[in-house]
Amino acid sequence: MAEDMGTRRLLRTLDGDSDQRLRGRTWSLLCRAPHHHGSRDVGFDHAASLEPERYLAAGTDIRLWEQAKGDGIKRVYEREFPVIRTSAAWAPWSTAWSRRILQRAAWRRIPAVAMMFDGVLSDGGLLVGTWW
C-alpha cells in the first residue's frame, strides 16, 4: 500500500502517532485477516510475535496474501457477469434520470451533481443521488 502524504497526514491527525507506528498500522490494515484476530491495531506479523496460535495462523495469512496478489492480468471473472448484466440493463434509465435531475436544477438555477453507482450495491443495484 502506498503511504502517500495525504493518508499519512490524515492518520497522524487522527492518532498523533509516530511515523514508525503509522507504517506498522498501514501494514496491519493491509494484511489484517479479520477471522484470525479481531483487533484493528495488530497486524498478523505483530500478533505472530506475541501469541503461539497467531504464529501458526501467520502461515495461512502469508499464503492468502500470495493468493490475493494474483498474476496481475486483468480479466472479467464469471461471478461478475450478473453484475455486468444488471448494470447494462440499468444504464439507459440511470442516464436519463441523471440528465433529468441536472436539467431541472438548471431550470431552477440550482447547482446539482448527479452521480451513479453501479454494480456495488446489492448485486448491481443502482442509485442516483443529488446534492444541492
Next chain:
Amino acid sequence: MSTYAEIDHAVEVLGKEDLLMHTTSTYPATYDELNLRAITGDGRRYGYP
C-alpha cells in the same frame, strides 16, 4: 469487471489525468479474485509513476 480494451477506451476519452482505480465487483470477493498485482501492472501500462 472491465477488459483492457474497455479501460483503454475510457482512458482515451477521459484522459490519464483522472484517477484510475482497481476494484473487484464480486461480493464477497474471494482472495483469488482480488488480483492486487493488477494495480502495479495498470500503473505501468498507463504510465503512472
